[in-house]
Amino acid sequence: MAVCFPDTQGDAPRIAIHLSRVGVTGVKKLLRLERGEKRPIILIPTFDAFVDLPSNQKGIHMSRSPEAISEVVDEVVSNSTIGVESICANIVKRMLEKHEYAARVEVNMTSDFMFTRESPVTNKESQEMAKLIANAVGIRDENGEITIRKSIGAEVVGMTVCPCAQESVREADRVKLLEFLDEETCAKVLDTVTFASHNQRGVGTILIEVPEHQNVEGEKIIEIIESSMSSPVCGLLKRPDENATVMNAHKNPVFVEDCVRNMVEKIIEEYSDLPDDTLITFRQVNHESIHRHNAFAEKVSTLGSLKEELNWEE
Amino acid sequence: MAVCFPDTQGDAPRIAIHLSRVGVTGVKKLLRLERGEKRPIILIPTFDAFVDLPSNQKGIHMSRSPEAISEVVDEVVSNSTIGVESICANIVKRMLEKHEYAARVEVNMTSDFMFTRESPVTNKESQEMAKLIANAVGIRDENGEITIRKSIGAEVVGMTVCPCAQESVREADRVKLLEFLDEETCAKVLDTVTFASHNQRGVGTILIEVPEHQNVEGEKIIEIIESSMSSPVCGLLKRPDENATVMNAHKNPVFVEDCVRNMVEKIIEEYSDLPDDTLITFRQVNHESIHRHNAFAEKVSTLGSLKEELNWEE
């Protein structure tokens, strides 16, 4: 005799409130994106996927969410142009179909992402790792119309040199140099020497909205984050590379705040054609070498507001 | 000759944008709160502390933030009534004084928190650990008026039993029992037996705003979270305790969604006198024993909206 399983989820709950987000977190997949002639992109993303739940239903049909993720991940393999933010958007669409009671669906993704860099002097090529992040939110209005907003971003490690500490070391050394140098020679020495500062690993993050038919490349975001710090870092540095990295970084000292400002400027320069309501998050966390704690700076804004703040004219 | 250190932070930045949040993360302190006659509360909190930064200033004076944390932590020791959310509020006030250019200050805190429980049958007392969380945000308007909103909450581990899987096990077993039992006896057996389901660790979280002169006890929040799952867990369970825990939990199966609903109901019952604009977050994450991924449910709402949704009448 066949067992007829009950649909406990479909019951009405005793406490009848609408829930903001119900779903799964930590769903890991392997994702291979063909790129035509180029090397395929390989990711091992972790997904979170949520729907809202009306007050008259006890539970969501939980298995439909990992199912939607699986289906989309299986289908994208052969699509040579899709971006990770569009994969999130596709999962959102699939979930809106499967969870017919949901009015809001949200999908977040984060993955290791491999890119290559050359060391600055000996040009050794090295695989480097960043975090690629993406998300999409779909809203279904009362007429069944669906609006989806999606974002892509990255989290990248670089090197930051503190300008304040470097200034103070320079000043302390200047006083000592003036004990045996004249003002003019001293000035030349100060211009020549690479003064110490504290420096450390910094982690820069950008997350930027992408309109339906435009494109923002993850690689470009990574370049912008890297170039907003004192120096990129590299896994493979021979001695002349290490020297160049340290000297270049100390010629370009930046506060945690400056990293955010640099990212803002570069994003506007690169993506000034995106809509004014494009939401962007910029964040920098420096693992201060002189403290146990971290330094942090953040800017959350729309592209339009950023342009306004900076009196940007194209 | 004395060295005169430059105030690099005070300079105007090249890219003149206002920054949303600048500060420190991961500042760890030891905090001992006297409680009059009662055992003192001991915490090892980790603080994050942020200020906003006007567009005409290159950097915040970073050291003033850990300084404000240190000063407040040192001062509260002898205060027998202060709550952790008020400690965050006091740090916010101190930071608003020290960072005279800031219009918004935010302080977040999380800490291990020890409480005691008795095992259900043999009444063995056991130290149990939860996370205590708190935050405060201060806004300084154009007239220098300061408004502070603060919240307290907790994150507690408990046990959740899936009602859907239990129903399906019961149904499958019912079919087999009917092969040798009559309907009436079968019904009595079904009422008597503790049917299996999948069960697992769940983590419940509540964060609730607290008005300036009212009080929400961390211990009470922990009790509400624990009692919203199928069963509390305990570090020390002799065999009869383990049996009681498992049997009680299986008499009280809950979906991840139910845990959130239960928390909502208990919070309204306990704190119906708080203002209608009190913002509350409820969250449950179950580490599903049948999956590698987690189940998640969340409700973010004001107390007023919750009462309205539930037609609450006092």
Added chain:
Amino acid sequence: MAVCFPDTQGDAPRIAIHLSRVGVTGVKKLLRLERGEKRPIILIPTFDAFVDLPSNQKGIHMSRSPEAISEVVDEVVSNSTIGVESICANIVKRMLEKHEYAARVEVNMTSDFMFTRESPVTNKESQEMAKLIANAVGIRDENGEITIRKSIGAEVVGMTVCPCAQESVREADRVKLLEFLDEETCAKVLDTVTFASHNQRGVGTILIEVPEHQNVEGEKIIEIIESSMSSPVCGLLKRPDENATVMNAHKNPVFVEDCVRNMVEKIIEEYSDLPDDTLITFRQVNHESIHRHNAFAEKVSTLGSLKEELNWEE
């Protein structure tokens, strides 16, 4: 004028002691292993790599270790048969060449590893994730002879059901059933019903040495770990799958100790032809649903000793 960089590492240190292990940790790479006709294996491994350092040398040439990792990772791409433990062994060999002063080299690797499973009833295919682990240690004796020992293993999540709690629930229910059932009918009911217990995620780990010209498949290790718990877990379970998973798991309750014993038995059965001095580690950690803490069991032994303990006869 060219700068001549000093070889600070080559200097003699003031405190002349031999160091056990010097190297790099956390080196992440993307690794693609072709498998002939089969789907290629894709990994994002994290490597640690160490050499010992004689007492007369101030530092190792640090960049040579990530360089060795890079070179080997680049070369293996087209090799259709190599295992991850052999990749570690090849890195060890390369490092012994590059660090001519080292007598001992150690390389450890851990990576997400994707495999597929079908759900037990509806046969939905699902990508599942485990950790693949490998290591190799090379010793260079005084005559320059090199001996390398290498291991492969995995860390896999499954479901464990406690036999003791299930017995006690059954016993408690038996007493209640006897109030209205005769002994014989009661016995039949007890045989039929799926009694509750606490169950939870368990994480099983095996690490096994592999002789130079033999082969141990990561997939086989994963199967052994999974089948040593009460049930495998799966990312995609429709309602009948969930029912089957829960019911099967409760028919196969295991202590944390039993998981280790089951792994031992299966490894001996599968790999009885490996040498007697093959070192094997078995470990199980259960995230107890009734406690905040975990249960743990471990066996570290050689294959020969295991066979002896169990009076194994082939």
Added chain:
Amino acid sequence: MAVCFPDTQGDAPRIAIHLSRVGVTGVKKLLRLERGEKRPIILIPTFDAFVDLPSNQKGIHMSRSPEAISEVVDEVVSNSTIGVESICANIVKRMLEKHEYAARVEVNMTSDFMFTRESPVTNKESQEMAKLIANAVGIRDENGEITIRKSIGAEVVGMTVCPCAQESVREADRVKLLEFLDEETCAKVLDTVTFASHNQRGVGTILIEVPEHQNVEGEKIIEIIESSMSSPVCGLLKRPDENATVMNAHKNPVFVEDCVRNMVEKIIEEYSDLPDDTLITFRQVNHESIHRHNAFAEKVSTLGSLKEELNWEE
């Protein structure tokens, strides 16, 4: 009718092998150690506790291990002289009593530990956090004789400056200075200037065995670890403090290997009276500011071997 719970653990297992370690991990407690006149020490330790299990017994009596931890933690409160390694040893003794079938018991502990430091110039006092670690292993021989070995240690964050990169910056700058300075003036400038290097957070670790009736203070271990790096770090640094920290650190550049050597020397100097068979682990991990990966060095040795390597004479 009373339920009689079965002792499933006492059964004989089907696969009769001895298990190396069975127990609990992640047991968190609050621990308050009075120190007579001095400020009490407050810890929130996490314990792991293991016993071995004979081949003829299915399971350990799991609840006895957290019970032993609880009892010892409750009892030590009023003992003004006990060290954390002795607490671990006491738990081992209690577990040997409770698990009468065990021949080997192991207890590990790790905890946040608060100590205070003054900033180097303005003498601001600041709470600082390190990890305190301890363990104990008890062996019961065939005659029931018990031998216990115990260890204490710490894991401390500090700042490390790379000597090699600093040398290369100095050399590169020297070449440029010689374009307008004579050799003698250049030499004086080189002696005066604080040249840049890469610097970063380093984490030093020492774990040292302690004989039954001798004492090793956690605070002393922390001091030794801190002073083996280029500079200690501090949570609260005003501008002159930051300058002093950076300048002092750059006067004392150390390789990851040097940190280990420095710790070795200081430990021998401080604890030369400990027995020759005292086992000690020294470890340093630097979070390289120029790489995504870390640098690592380790020495594991007995005190006697260290003295021999260094021809130590007291």
